[in-house]
Amino acid sequence: MNPNCARCGKIVYPTEKVNCLDKFWHKACFHCETCKMTLNMKNYKGYEKKPYCNACATRRSLRRTRAKVSA
Numbered sequence: 001m002n003p004n005c006a007r008c009g010k011i012v013y014p015t016e017k018v019n020c021l022d023k024f025w026h027k028a029c030f031h032c033e034t035c036k037m038t039l040n041m042k043n044y045k046g047y048e049k050k051p052y053c054n055a056c057a058t059r060r061s062l063r064r065t066r067a068k069v070s071a
């Protein structure tokens with residue numbers, strides 16, 4: 001039984017599977033929530049069970065402390 005992709009909901013086959021943040025993703029679907037940059041196991045940052053690139057993860061954590069900053 002193959003799992004469904006956390007992003008697109010379609011079946012993920014072993015050749016394209018990324019197992020991250022307690023979910024399964026297509027390699028192509030494992031991209032930053034904010035800027036859509038393609039990520040991999042080495043460079044992603046998990047935040048609230050979603051993948052972000054380094055820059056967006058940093059921006060998110062800044063926004064948490066300084067709520068009124070607009071990008």
Ligand SMILES: [Zn+2]
Nearest residue numbers: 005008026029
């Ligand atoms: Zn997918």
Ligand SMILES: [Zn+2]
Nearest residue numbers: 032035053056
């Ligand atoms: Zn990003």
